[in-house]
Amino acid sequence: MWGWFHKWSSPRWFYQLSGRLLPWLAVLTALTLVAGVAWGLLFVPPDYKQGNSFRIIYIHVPAAAVAMAGYMVMAVAGAISLIWRIKLADMVMKCCAPIGAALTFLALVTGAIWGKPTWGTWWVWDARITSVLVLFFLYVGVLALYEAFDNKEAAGRACAILALVGAVNIPVIYWSVEWWYSLHQPASISFTGESSIHPSMLRPLILTIIGFYSFFAVSLLLFVRNEILNRERNTRWVRELILADSKV
Amino acid sequence: MNPLTLTGLCRALLRRELTVMLRSRAELANPLFFFLMVCALFPLGLGPSPQLLATMAPGILWIVALLSVLMASDSLFRSDFEDGTLEQVLLSPVSLYLIVLIKTLGHWLLTGLPLTLLAPLLALMLQMPSSGLVVLVLSLAAGSLVLSFIAAIGAALTVGLKRGGVLLSLLVLPLFVPVLIFGSAAVQRAVQGMDSVSPLALLAAMALLSLALAPLAIAGALRVSLDQ
Secondary structure, three states: OHHHHHHHOOHHHHHHHHHHHHHHHHHHHHHHHHHHHHHHHHHOOOEOOOEOHHHHHHHHHHHHHHHHHHHHHHHHHHHHHHHHOOHHHHHHHHHHHHHHHHHHHHHHHHHHHHHHHHHOOOOOOOHHHHHHHHHHHHHHHHHHHHHHOOOHHHHHHHHHHHHHHHHHHHHHHHHHHHHHHHHHOOOOOOHHHHHHOOHHHHHHHHHHHHHHHHHHHHHHHHHHHHHHHHHOOOOHHHHHHHHHHHHO | OOOOOHHHHHHHHHHHHHHHHHHOHHHHHHHHHHHHHHHHHHHHHHOOOHHHHHHHHHHHHHHHHHHHHHHHHOOOOHHHHHOOHHHHHHHOOOOHHHHHHHHHHHHHHHOHHHHHHHHHHHHHHOOOOHHHHHHHHHHHHHHHHHHHHHHHHHHHHHOOOOOOHHHHHHHHHHHHHHHHHHHHHHHHHHHOOOOOHHHHHHHHHHHHHHHHHHHHHHHHHHHHHHHO
């Protein structure tokens, strides 16, 4: 088991393996996203209350779900890099931050666009929205801290600590904000109605959620591969790789 | 006194921390004046209407107290880092966990606690109903302890950086959110005549949790900051 672990954590091995995985994942991403979005936008019947505006759900919900999951990936990778000092985990953690921040931003923007026709306002200090906004701030904090260090190894470890502290905070944020609103006013919009979504609307949603997860995987692999080449640029295998590339 | 017994060690660490802080009186007074001044800005900016101020007072007091803790925490490790004390501390055989725990507690005793004690006075100036005063003090006492420990994590992460100030607030403010929510909720409930035991209990739980867990993160962050 440990042999497998060490093999996986070698940047060179990971680079070769991810190179073989990438085309498959990219095809999966393209298929699920194109099929899911086309199905959702063109063939699903309009909602009886929201009309066609609900169709943004096929971007909004997957983006929000993957943004949350991305933070957990970042925190777990950070923990692994702190405990076992594995370089690869450090790179994965670092590369999760920009992708996660972008997805969180996408979820916020699509949420605002969706909110305008349905709720009549761009922004509500609702529990979900506030917790996603805080998630965005946590991502921004990690990005800012990484940039602030000159020594990138120290930057990685500092960010790992911050990501872990933030991960402890995520459920607290979620529940406390729920609780906060139950004190003051009844929730104006209930997200819990989501489970009662009609199967004809749910199936394309599942497709796009799979698509967004695999999009996250593809972009994470691309970011990490780039990072590997950058950090290992003085090793022999990277030089050989680049020389072989430039001959072709 | 054998310095290597646990209580003796804690006492010595705490005495050292308090002595160092008490010798720079201006540093001690600054967060309190900041608290006072920013609270005084609200009536100027919002207008002096007593009803408006009374409804906003719990939130204002909590937000400004939070910012004062943040301001004060920037200097928590700075001077020890600059004069090399922190490196000696890291080399000592005593667990870093214990040292940062005592150090942050000492810092809280001279920043968070005075803020808590000053808060009722400012609450009266902001026309907050007196029914909320006891809960305000209790919530700030527990809450400022949590805030101090969270801010200490940020301070430890940024102590080695040239311009840590703004970055510190970027890192720490999102982590402050739950404390602010429960703290101001407790005071608001008390003002409205409702029972505020449950938010207070949650704040107390957070305080205990941060006492136990935050020193781990602070110690780890200090090691990173000194390694680079």
